[in-house]
Amino acid sequence: MALQRYKVDLVAHMAECDANYVRLHRLLPELFDRDERSLTLTLPKAEHRVLRFRVLERCPYTTTLTVDFGLSAAPWHPLLPAPRLTVRLYHDARTAEVTAYQGEDRFAGRYDYPNGKMRQPDEKIQLNRFLSEYLSLCLAQGREPVPVVIGGGD
Numbered sequence: 001m002a003l004q005r006y007k008v009d010l011v012a013h014m015a016e017c018d019a020n021y022v023r024l025h026r027l028l029p030e031l032f033d034r035d036e037r038s039l040t041l042t043l044p045k046a047e048h049r050v051l052r053f054r055v056l057e058r059c060p061y062t063t064t065l066t067v068d069f070g071l072s073a074a075p076w077h078p079l080l081p082a083p084r085l086t087v088r089l090y091h092d093a094r095t096a097e098v099t100a101y102q103g104e105d106r107f108a109g110r111y112d113y114p115n116g117k118m119r120q121p122d123e124k125i126q127l128n129r130f131l132s133e134y135l136s137l138c139l140a141q142g143r144e145p146v147p148v149v150i151g152g153g154d
Helices: 010-027 123-141
Strands: 036-042 048-058 062-068 084-090 095-101
Touching (some): 010 095, 010 123
């Protein structure tokens, strides 16, 4: 029985990236005015997690930012470093894609398996899906780490 080679579903992948662009704009409406934003997530059976979104570069048609997971007093996991993603938003195309993960960049659309770095055949798609799931969680559960006080009347 011959193994079938993995085929990229470009339409689904681009839909995921387009949805991530929308999610990022919902989470960061002040994207063009502010360089950093943190959100606190309270997860079941876990400590509070603080996620930090930080703009690295602004250009006329793109914005590059990092997403740091696990910034809190408790370590992310005893054996694993907290995930760190670099995401590029393409404003003209209204899409966002993960361009680096844990400091590694230039992910191919498809990998033969096994390979030297032991990447999955759909590594790039998995990284964008991971971002999608976390952004969705932030939209559902995220809150500012410091309460916002409105009209502290004197």
